[in-house]
Amino acid sequence: MLPAIGIIILLVMVFGGFALTGGALGPVMHAVPHEMLIIGGAAAGALVAGNSKHELKALGKGLVKVFKGPGYSRKDHVDAIALTGRLMRLLKTEGAVALEEHVEKPGESAIFAEYPRILTDHALCGLICDTLMLMVVSSGTLEVHAVEEVMDNAIRSHFHEMDEPAHALQQLADALPALGIVAAVLGVVKTMGSIDEPPSVLGGMIGSALVGTFLGVLLAYGIVGPLASRLKQINAHDQQIFHSVKQVIIASLHGWPHALAVESARSGLPHSLRPPLLELLDTLKGR
Numbered sequence: 001m002l003p004a005i006g007i008i009i010l011l012v013m014v015f016g017g018f019a020l021t022g023g024a025l026g027p028v029m030h031a032v033p034h035e036m037l038i039i040g041g042a043a044a045g046a047l048v049a050g051n052s053k054h055e056l057k058a059l060g061k062g063l064v065k066v067f068k069g070p071g072y073s074r075k076d077h078v079d080a081i082a083l084t085g086r087l088m089r090l091l092k093t094e095g096a097v098a099l100e101e102h103v104e105k106p107g108e109s110a111i112f113a114e115y116p117r118i119l120t121d122h123a124l125c126g127l128i129c130d131t132l133m134l135m136v137v138s139s140g141t142l143e144v145h146a147v148e149e150v151m152d153n154a155i156r157s158h159f160h161e162m163d164e165p166a167h168a169l170q171q172l173a174d175a176l177p178a179l180g181i182v183a184a185v186l187g188v189v190k191t192m193g194s195i196d197e198p199p200s201v202l203g204g205m206i207g208s209a210l211v212g213t214f215l216g217v218l219l220a221y222g223i224v225g226p227l228a229s230r231l232k233q234i235n236a237h238d239q240q241i242f243h244s245v246k247q248v249i250i251a252s253l254h255g256w257p258h259a260l261a262v263e264s265a266r267s268g269l270p271h272s273l274r275p276p277l278l279e280l281l282d283t284l285k286g287r
Helices: 002-020 025-050 053-068 074-094 096-104 122-137 144-192 199-253 258-266 277-285
Strands: none
Touching: 002 025, 002 053, 002 199, 025 053, 025 144, 025 199, 053 144, 053 199, 074 096, 074 122, 074 199, 074 258, 074 277, 096 122, 122 144, 122 199, 144 199, 199 258, 258 277
């Protein structure tokens, strides 16, 4: 919602300010469709030329994510910590055999069934189950630093892919001012072909050409660049839940008490997502 509001404010202030200072919007609005056809078409062509079909689909999903916001709520973070804590406590108290049935087929697990939101998140559920399955098949003989390295690599790989749309948007933002110049130059070429027209006509044609430069800069720094930045923020926000899961697992493998392992994950959350410790511990006791 906020990105949409921001774009509306941007357009109102730019065009409204121009009109309030005596500028005539008519010639600008007349030139916008033609200049946007050139700039937008060139931008679309550059995106298609520079990205695979998979990345273009990811870009579309990334734009949707910008307007929907982060994928995880505060409850999701609490549930992820609680679920991972329960599984690690089960491993500690009852051993790998008791844990195996839950991580091998999480869809049939009574524990995972209490956290349907996490169960449907294939990436997050996969991180939990794959890591714990390694402990099951190794009978708990894995070194903690090796488990941590494997988890870090999985998280890094997942979010490298998630960050690709943001990189594509940022590259587009960097290119748009130049594409605006391309549109402007074509407008100047058109003007030079009509050099015998009266000054009033030439002035309008030159003004239309300059609208191309204006649109390229406005789109780059006012819309596409901020959208790329917002997408990076959302991805960083969504990455926190993966680190919370990792922290509970690694702290538990180090032999930390259950409450301390949970606190190590909770304390790493941003303040806007961090539940009070007693609330989290009460949630765990109630399970």
